[in-house]
Amino acid sequence: MLHFNQFEKSYFDHLVLKIDNIKLPEGIFWIKGSNGAGKSTLLKAIAGILSFKGEIAIGTVYLKNHGVSYRKMVNFAAAEPLFPEFLSGAEMIALFAKAKGAISGQAEHLITGIGMQDYINNPLSSYSSGMLKKLSLVLAFLGKPKLILLDEPLNTIDAESLEVLYRWINEKHEKERISFILSSHQPLDALKLPGLKQINIEDKKLTLNF
Ligand SMILES: Nc1ncnc2c1ncn2[C@@H]1O[C@H](COP(=O)(O)OP(=O)(O)OP(=O)(O)O)[C@@H](O)[C@H]1O
Numbered sequence: 115m116l117h118f119n120q121f122e123k124s125y126f127d128h129l130v131l132k133i134d135n136i137k138l139p140e141g142i143f144w145i146k147g148s149n150g151a152g153k154s155t156l157l158k159a160i161a162g163i164l165s166f167k168g169e170i171a172i173g174t175v176y177l178k179n180h181g182v183s184y185r186k187m188v189n190f191a192a193a194e195p196l197f198p199e200f201l202s203g204a205e206m207i208a209l210f211a212k213a214k215g216a217i218s219g220q221a222e223h224l225i226t227g228i229g230m231q232d233y234i235n236n237p238l239s240s241y242s243s244g245m246l247k248k249l250s251l252v253l254a255f256l257g258k259p260k261l262i263l264l265d266e267p268l269n270t271i272d273a274e275s276l277e278v279l280y281r282w283i284n285e286k287h288e289k290e291r292i293s294f295i296l297s298s299h300q301p302l303d304a305l306k307l308p309g310l311k312q313i314n315i316e317d318k319k320l321t322l323n324f
Pocket residue numbers: 125130147148149150151152153154155156
Protein backbone atom coordinates (compact mmCIF):
# COMPACT_ATOMS: atom_id res chain seq x y z
CA MET A 115 0.00 0.00 0.00
CA LEU A 116 2.62 2.56 1.14
CA HIS A 117 6.11 2.40 -0.37
CA PHE A 118 9.24 4.12 0.93
CA ASN A 119 12.34 4.17 -1.25
CA GLN A 120 15.63 5.76 -0.14
CA PHE A 121 13.68 7.92 2.29
CA GLU A 122 15.67 10.31 4.49
CA LYS A 123 14.51 13.13 6.70
CA SER A 124 16.88 15.58 8.36
CA TYR A 125 16.32 18.87 10.12
CA PHE A 126 19.30 20.96 9.00
CA ASP A 127 22.24 18.54 9.55
CA HIS A 128 20.40 16.34 12.03
CA LEU A 129 19.29 13.04 10.47
CA VAL A 130 16.02 11.88 12.08
CA LEU A 131 14.95 8.93 9.94
CA LYS A 132 16.30 6.75 7.14
CA ILE A 133 14.22 4.09 5.38
CA ASP A 134 15.99 2.31 2.52
CA ASN A 135 13.14 0.31 1.03
CA ILE A 136 9.97 -0.73 2.84
CA LYS A 137 6.52 -1.65 1.52
CA LEU A 138 3.75 -1.40 4.07
CA PRO A 139 0.73 -3.60 3.27
CA GLU A 140 -2.86 -2.51 3.91
CA GLY A 141 -3.77 -2.60 7.60
CA ILE A 142 -4.02 -0.77 10.89
CA PHE A 143 -0.60 0.14 12.26
CA TRP A 144 0.55 1.44 15.62
CA ILE A 145 3.80 3.33 15.27
CA LYS A 146 5.83 3.28 18.48
CA GLY A 147 9.01 4.99 19.58
CA SER A 148 10.42 7.05 22.42
CA ASN A 149 10.06 10.85 22.65
CA GLY A 150 11.87 12.45 19.74
CA ALA A 151 12.24 9.13 17.85
CA GLY A 152 10.61 10.61 14.74
CA LYS A 153 6.96 9.45 14.78
CA SER A 154 5.38 12.85 14.08
CA THR A 155 8.09 13.58 11.52
CA LEU A 156 7.29 10.37 9.67
CA LEU A 157 3.52 10.98 9.74
CA LYS A 158 3.96 14.54 8.48
CA ALA A 159 6.26 13.35 5.68
CA ILE A 160 3.69 10.72 4.62
CA ALA A 161 0.98 13.40 4.78
CA GLY A 162 3.00 15.50 2.34
CA ILE A 163 3.52 18.48 4.64
CA LEU A 164 7.28 18.05 5.23
CA SER A 165 10.09 17.95 2.70
CA PHE A 166 12.30 14.84 2.57
CA LYS A 167 14.79 13.00 0.38
CA GLY A 168 13.75 9.93 -1.60
CA GLU A 169 10.31 8.63 -2.53
CA ILE A 170 7.00 7.92 -0.86
CA ALA A 171 4.22 6.39 -2.96
CA ILE A 172 0.81 4.81 -2.61
CA GLY A 173 0.70 2.18 -5.33
CA THR A 174 1.96 3.98 -8.42
CA VAL A 175 1.04 7.46 -7.19
CA TYR A 176 4.22 9.22 -6.07
CA LEU A 177 3.91 12.07 -3.58
CA LYS A 178 6.55 14.21 -5.31
CA ASN A 179 5.29 13.64 -8.87
CA HIS A 180 1.54 13.46 -8.31
CA GLY A 181 1.09 15.71 -5.28
CA VAL A 182 -2.59 16.51 -5.77
CA SER A 183 -3.76 12.94 -6.44
CA TYR A 184 -1.54 11.62 -3.65
CA ARG A 185 -2.84 14.11 -1.06
CA LYS A 186 -6.45 13.23 -1.94
CA MET A 187 -5.66 9.70 -0.77
CA VAL A 188 -4.09 10.65 2.57
CA ASN A 189 -5.81 12.34 5.52
CA PHE A 190 -3.88 13.50 8.57
CA ALA A 191 -4.83 14.55 12.11
CA ALA A 192 -1.99 16.31 13.93
CA ALA A 193 -1.09 15.59 17.56
CA GLU A 194 -1.82 19.19 18.55
CA PRO A 195 -4.09 20.58 15.86
CA LEU A 196 -4.08 24.32 15.16
CA PHE A 197 -7.06 25.90 13.42
CA PRO A 198 -8.06 29.48 12.55
CA GLU A 199 -9.85 30.67 15.68
CA PHE A 200 -12.32 32.93 13.86
CA LEU A 201 -13.94 30.00 11.99
CA SER A 202 -16.63 27.78 13.48
CA GLY A 203 -16.29 24.00 13.56
CA ALA A 204 -18.98 23.76 10.88
CA GLU A 205 -17.10 26.18 8.59
CA MET A 206 -13.84 24.27 9.05
CA ILE A 207 -15.57 20.99 8.25
CA ALA A 208 -17.29 22.50 5.19
CA LEU A 209 -13.90 23.64 3.85
CA PHE A 210 -12.36 20.19 4.29
CA ALA A 211 -15.44 18.38 2.99
CA LYS A 212 -15.18 20.34 -0.27
CA ALA A 213 -11.41 19.85 -0.59
CA LYS A 214 -11.67 16.13 0.12
CA GLY A 215 -14.73 15.55 -2.08
CA ALA A 216 -16.88 14.28 0.80
CA ILE A 217 -20.30 12.97 -0.22
CA SER A 218 -23.41 14.77 1.01
CA GLY A 219 -24.31 13.83 4.58
CA GLN A 220 -20.89 12.41 5.52
CA ALA A 221 -19.88 15.41 7.63
CA GLU A 222 -23.21 15.49 9.51
CA HIS A 223 -22.94 11.76 10.20
CA LEU A 224 -19.44 12.22 11.67
CA ILE A 225 -20.44 15.32 13.71
CA THR A 226 -23.37 13.58 15.39
CA GLY A 227 -21.43 10.29 15.69
CA ILE A 228 -18.80 11.91 17.89
CA GLY A 229 -21.25 14.25 19.66
CA MET A 230 -20.18 17.68 18.37
CA GLN A 231 -23.60 18.93 17.25
CA ASP A 232 -24.19 21.16 20.31
CA TYR A 233 -21.18 23.39 19.67
CA ILE A 234 -20.40 22.84 15.98
CA ASN A 235 -21.46 26.41 15.05
CA ASN A 236 -19.41 28.05 17.80
CA PRO A 237 -16.09 29.77 16.97
CA LEU A 238 -13.03 27.54 17.33
CA SER A 239 -11.56 30.07 19.79
CA SER A 240 -14.13 28.75 22.30
CA TYR A 241 -13.23 25.04 21.85
CA SER A 242 -11.48 23.05 24.59
CA SER A 243 -8.48 20.86 23.63
CA GLY A 244 -10.70 17.76 23.56
CA MET A 245 -13.25 19.53 21.33
CA LEU A 246 -10.44 20.55 18.94
CA LYS A 247 -9.15 16.98 18.95
CA LYS A 248 -12.58 15.65 18.02
CA LEU A 249 -12.77 18.21 15.20
CA SER A 250 -9.39 17.04 13.89
CA LEU A 251 -10.65 13.43 13.92
CA VAL A 252 -13.81 14.37 12.00
CA LEU A 253 -11.65 16.16 9.40
CA ALA A 254 -9.40 13.10 9.09
CA PHE A 255 -12.34 10.85 8.26
CA LEU A 256 -13.83 13.11 5.56
CA GLY A 257 -13.80 12.08 1.92
CA LYS A 258 -12.63 8.72 0.63
CA PRO A 259 -8.93 8.42 1.51
CA LYS A 260 -6.85 5.25 1.21
CA LEU A 261 -4.77 6.08 4.27
CA ILE A 262 -5.59 7.95 7.49
CA LEU A 263 -2.75 9.15 9.73
CA LEU A 264 -3.65 9.90 13.34
CA ASP A 265 -0.92 11.42 15.52
CA GLU A 266 -1.69 10.80 19.22
CA PRO A 267 -5.46 10.45 18.62
CA LEU A 268 -6.12 9.34 22.21
CA ASN A 269 -4.79 12.54 23.79
CA THR A 270 -7.53 14.58 25.47
CA ILE A 271 -10.55 12.71 24.10
CA ASP A 272 -13.06 11.25 26.56
CA ALA A 273 -13.82 7.53 26.97
CA GLU A 274 -17.06 7.74 24.97
CA SER A 275 -15.34 9.39 22.00
CA LEU A 276 -12.56 6.81 22.16
CA GLU A 277 -15.14 4.04 21.66
CA VAL A 278 -16.49 5.96 18.64
CA LEU A 279 -12.97 6.32 17.25
CA TYR A 280 -12.28 2.57 17.57
CA ARG A 281 -15.60 1.84 15.83
CA TRP A 282 -14.91 4.30 12.99
CA ILE A 283 -11.44 2.82 12.40
CA ASN A 284 -12.76 -0.75 12.25
CA GLU A 285 -15.69 0.16 10.00
CA LYS A 286 -13.55 2.16 7.57
CA HIS A 287 -10.96 -0.60 7.41
CA GLU A 288 -13.44 -3.44 6.96
CA LYS A 289 -15.88 -1.78 4.59
CA GLU A 290 -13.64 0.56 2.58
CA ARG A 291 -10.18 -1.03 3.03
CA ILE A 292 -8.82 2.24 4.40
CA SER A 293 -5.46 1.79 6.14
CA PHE A 294 -4.47 3.60 9.32
CA ILE A 295 -1.19 4.60 10.93
CA LEU A 296 -1.61 5.75 14.51
CA SER A 297 1.04 7.03 16.89
CA SER A 298 0.24 6.77 20.57
CA HIS A 299 2.14 6.76 23.83
CA GLN A 300 -0.98 5.47 25.53
CA PRO A 301 -1.64 1.78 24.87
CA LEU A 302 -4.02 1.08 22.01
CA ASP A 303 -6.57 -1.63 22.76
CA ALA A 304 -5.69 -4.55 20.47
CA LEU A 305 -9.00 -6.19 21.37
CA LYS A 306 -10.86 -3.21 19.97
CA LEU A 307 -8.60 -2.97 16.90
CA PRO A 308 -8.32 -6.57 15.70
CA GLY A 309 -5.35 -7.10 13.39
CA LEU A 310 -3.44 -4.13 14.84
CA LYS A 311 0.20 -4.35 13.72
CA GLN A 312 3.18 -2.65 15.32
CA ILE A 313 5.89 -0.56 13.72
CA ASN A 314 8.87 0.67 15.72
CA ILE A 315 11.15 3.64 15.23
CA GLU A 316 14.49 3.13 16.92
CA ASP A 317 17.97 4.40 16.09
CA LYS A 318 16.56 6.39 13.13
CA LYS A 319 15.22 3.19 11.54
CA LEU A 320 11.79 1.73 10.95
CA THR A 321 11.19 -1.89 12.01
CA LEU A 322 8.04 -3.80 11.10
CA ASN A 323 7.07 -6.09 14.00
CA PHE A 324 4.76 -8.43 12.15
N1 LIG B 1 10.83 21.64 13.12
C1 LIG B 1 11.88 20.98 13.64
N2 LIG B 1 13.12 21.54 13.57
C2 LIG B 1 14.21 20.91 14.06
N3 LIG B 1 14.15 19.68 14.63
C3 LIG B 1 12.96 19.08 14.73
C4 LIG B 1 11.76 19.71 14.25
N4 LIG B 1 10.73 18.89 14.47
C5 LIG B 1 11.24 17.80 15.08
N5 LIG B 1 12.57 17.91 15.23
C6 LIG B 1 13.47 16.91 15.81
O1 LIG B 1 13.26 15.69 15.13
C7 LIG B 1 13.28 14.59 16.04
C8 LIG B 1 11.98 13.81 15.92
O2 LIG B 1 10.90 14.62 16.39
P1 LIG B 1 9.40 14.10 16.33
O3 LIG B 1 8.54 15.21 16.77
O4 LIG B 1 9.16 13.52 14.99
O5 LIG B 1 9.44 12.91 17.40
P2 LIG B 1 8.27 12.05 18.03
O6 LIG B 1 8.68 10.61 17.94
O7 LIG B 1 6.96 12.39 17.41
O8 LIG B 1 8.33 12.54 19.54
P3 LIG B 1 7.23 12.60 20.72
O9 LIG B 1 6.93 11.18 21.11
O10 LIG B 1 7.96 13.33 21.79
O11 LIG B 1 6.04 13.34 20.20
C9 LIG B 1 13.57 15.18 17.42
O12 LIG B 1 14.95 15.07 17.65
C10 LIG B 1 13.17 16.63 17.28
O13 LIG B 1 13.95 17.45 18.11
